[in-house]
Amino acid sequence: MNNVIVYAEHRRGETRKVTFELVSEARKLADALGGKAYAVAVGPGSAQLAEQLKDYPLDAVYLNEDPDVDAFVLDPIVDYLEAAAKLAGPALMLIPNSLAGRDVAGRLLVRLDAGITADVIEFKVEDGAVACVSPKLGGALITTCELRPASYGISTVRPNAFAARPGGSGAELIPLEKPAGKAYAAAVESDVEEGSGELALEEAPVVVAGGRGLGGPEPFETLLKPLARALGGAVGASRAAADAGWVPYNLQIGQTGKTVTPSLYIAVGISGAIQHKVGMRASGTIVAINKDGAAPIAEFSDLLVVGDAFRIVPELTKLIEASKG
Amino acid sequence: MKIVVTVKLVPDPNAEKRIDPQTKRLVRTGVETMLNPYDEYALEAALQLKEGAGGDTTVTLFTMGPEALKETLRKALAMGADEAFVLSDPALEGSDVSVTSYAMAQALRKLPFDLLIVGGLTDDSSTGAVPGALAEHLGLPCVTNARKAEVTDGRLQVERETDAGYQTVSVPLPALLTTALTFGEPRYASLKGIMGAKKKTIATMSLAELGLDRPVGASGSKTELLTFAPPPARGKGQTIEASDGVSGAQAIFDFLKEKKLV
Numbered sequence: 001m002n003n004v005i006v007y008a009e010h011r012r013g014e015t016r017k018v019t020f021e022l023v024s025e026a027r028k029l030a031d032a033l034g035g036k037a038y039a040v041a042v043g044p045g046s047a048q049l050a051e052q053l054k055d056y057p058l059d060a061v062y063l064n065e066d067p068d069v070d071a072f073v074l075d076p077i078v079d080y081l082e083a084a085a086k087l088a089g090p091a092l093m094l095i096p097n098s099l100a101g102r103d104v105a106g107r108l109l110v111r112l113d114a115g116i117t118a119d120v121i122e123f124k125v126e127d128g129a130v131a132c133v134s135p136k137l138g139g140a141l142i143t144t145c146e147l148r149p150a151s152y153g154i155s156t157v158r159p160n161a162f163a164a165r166p167g168g169s170g171a172e173l174i175p176l177e178k179p180a181g182k183a184y185a186a187a188v189e190s191d192v193e194e195g196s197g198e199l200a201l202e203e204a205p206v207v208v209a210g211g212r213g214l215g216g217p218e219p220f221e222t223l224l225k226p227l228a229r230a231l232g233g234a235v236g237a238s239r240a241a242a243d244a245g246w247v248p249y250n251l252q253i254g255q256t257g258k259t260v261t262p263s264l265y266i267a268v269g270i271s272g273a274i275q276h277k278v279g280m281r282a283s284g285t286i287v288a289i290n291k292d293g294a295a296p297i298a299e300f301s302d303l304l305v306v307g308d309a310f311r312i313v314p315e316l317t318k319l320i321e322a323s324k325g
Numbered sequence: 326m327k328i329v330v331t332v333k334l335v336p337d338p339n340a341e342k343r344i345d346p347q348t349k350r351l352v353r354t355g356v357e358t359m360l361n362p363y364d365e366y367a368l369e370a371a372l373q374l375k376e377g378a379g380g381d382t383t384v385t386l387f388t389m390g391p392e393a394l395k396e397t398l399r400k401a402l403a404m405g406a407d408e409a410f411v412l413s414d415p416a417l418e419g420s421d422v423s424v425t426s427y428a429m430a431q432a433l434r435k436l437p438f439d440l441l442i443v444g445g446l447t448d449d450s451s452t453g454a455v456p457g458a459l460a461e462h463l464g465l466p467c468v469t470n471a472r473k474a475e476v477t478d479g480r481l482q483v484e485r486e487t488d489a490g491y492q493t494v495s496v497p498l499p500a501l502l503t504t505a506l507t508f509g510e511p512r513y514a515s516l517k518g519i520m521g522a523k524k525k526t527i528a529t530m531s532l533a534e535l536g537l538d539r540p541v542g543a544s545g546s547k548t549e550l551l552t553f554a555p556p557p558a559r560g561k562g563q564t565i566e567a568s569d570g571v572s573g574a575q576a577i578f579d580f581l582k583e584k585k586l587v
């Protein structure tokens with residue numbers, strides 16, 4: 001396991017920050033392991049993505065514009081990643097901890113007879129062994145888990161945990177041959193984009209989250225969105241807000257929602273139940289605005305301002321806008 | 326139609342979680358357990374499909390874990406599942422994801438099904454890798470993150486969430502399905518369900534019945550837990566009473582400035 005291979009997840013050539021974080025970390029790991037760093041970009045748009053990956057210190061990018069990758073659910077991607085892994089030789093596979101990433105990781109685990117570590121936020125390489133640091137049990141424990149020596153290992157990696165460091169010497173582009181003799185059962189009948197293409201919640205450097213205290217859907221638009229925009233961040237929510245139908249479920253943060261680790265988390269009208277806490281406790285700085293000074297969120301906020309969100313948030317947005325000049 | 330749902334019993338996040346310092350394993354017995362939240366949605370999907378299909382459709386639960394946790398399964402039976410199987414064997418202790426998915430697959434071969442529904446993610450290990458690994462071991466078409474599903478003419482028709490939106494897709498049965506949390510709020514057990522669950526069977530399976538051809542438990546695992554510790558303590562921060570909106574906003578702004586966040 002001395003090479004490192006990144007699954008460059010993308011949608012028609014558009015990728016997310018986590019891909020650049022992974023390829024940057026791949027270089028570091030490959031150097032420590034004495035191997036090479038590769039990325040695999042397949043499906044329509046992969047050539048466009050490969051061009052962007054040239055700015056990063058990879059040895060090579062495997063690519064194939066195969067339309068089957070978009071025409072069938074996941075199976076072609078798994079086949080291509082398996083093929084690339086076998087071509088490159090023993091490797092650590094780095095996969096984003098995203099919906100598709102987790103699906104792919106589970107399939108590859110069996111294909112490559114590999115071990116897996118999940119939701120990794122730090123790697124340590126010593127004498128050729130890879131130790132992976134991950135929060136577990138909703139962040140109540142931080143574990144270090146070693147991938148036992150084997151040909152292949154897999155890690156799903158948390159977005160926002162590693163820095164993207166451009167600086168490439170022009171990775172070689174290697175066409176990856178289409179795996180032969182495959183038949184795919186799960187044809188995509190329709191593929192619909194939802195949401196407004198706003199910053200992905202898990203990748204946002206700042207998250208402004210709202211809860212039941214906001215009382216309805218409008219304040220998410222009129223209070224939180226402008227504040228998030230002023231801070232260059234994204235809007236999130238508690239489950240109470242998602243359950244009430246005020247925001248879509250993909251904004252929910254917590255045990256049964258997303259886990260986020262922004263540099264700044266602002267909780268507005270959120271009480272801070274344990275199930276919410278586990279999705280945001282690892283954030284850099286936590287600020288809460290709550291009417292109730294005794295709300296549980298006081299226990300794990302760096303700053304709690306006791307007051308009415310409807311009065312404080314617009315003023316805060318103004319101050320931040322003004323400071324930007 | 327026969328539906329099998331995999332459910333894991335996980336420690337309640339409100340209960341104190343302990344790891345045995347000797348074995349470095351999560352203590353799974355003697356603490357409060359609950360159904361893994363994602364698996365409640367998987368079960369809800371199964372029950373909805375059962376209601377839709379009617380006739381002789383059955384829902385079977387499968388879990389791998391200590392036998393002592395069996396009683397937590399009653400709750401799932403009370404929601405409307407028909408029977409349950411527990412794969413329990415001391416030799417499985419310390420199994421990582423690769424071993425767990427292998428052992429689960431071997432056990433699931435003994436339970437004929439048309440549809441296997443798996444939760445998306447566990448609360449304790451959170452790899453989300455088990456569904457994909459099961460699909461590979463069992464050679465099943467795998468459709469993940471469903472928010473709607475229906476079976477018509479022997480095909481599973483699914484609306485599945487993606488990171489960008491959603492897709493519609495259909496696959497022939499038998500197949501593996503995982504559910505998203507948007508599938509629909511899991512139902513509560515009715516009083517009748519709770520009474521009825523007492524009479525439903527929970528059968529135990531052991532490794533000896535499965536005919537395994539590779540080691541399981543810690544020795545067969547491909548990962549090893551080296552260390553675990555609570556995260557760095559996050560001290561209680563400051564609390565400021567805001568007399569009005571402007572002063573509250575100013576307090577936050579000054580704090581963010583000091584932290585170089587604005």
Ligand SMILES: Cc1cc2nc3c(=O)[nH]c(=O)nc-3n(C[C@H](O)[C@H](O)[C@H](O)COP(=O)(O)OP(=O)(O)OC[C@H]3O[C@@H](n4cnc5c(N)ncnc54)[C@H](O)[C@@H]3O)c2cc1C
Pocket residue numbers: 210211212213214237238239240241252253254255256257258268269270271272273274275276279289290291292295307308309310362
């Ligand atoms: C199995 C399970 C899984 C769960 N998963 C999640 C999850 O993933 N994410 C999650 O968030 N929750 C989850 N929950 C729910 C969780 O237990 C809480 O019920 C939920 O987080 C509460 O949301 P809230 O803080 O918005 O609402 P509340 O607890 O009702 O808090 C509202 C807060 O707003 C404050 N407030 C009211 N008006 C104002 C105002 N004008 N200005 C300022 N403050 C105001 C109040 O003082 C109060 O503290 C889960 C629960 C279970 C059982």
Ligand SMILES: Nc1ncnc2c1ncn2[C@@H]1O[C@H](COP(=O)(O)O)[C@@H](O)[C@H]1O
Pocket residue numbers: 331332333334361363364367387388389390425442443444445446447448450451452453454455456
């Ligand atoms: N020991 C287990 N017993 C039953 N089901 C399990 C077990 N481990 C994982 N699963 C299933 O696999 C899903 C994903 O688990 P994981 O890959 O561990 O996050 C869970 O939601 C369960 O449905």
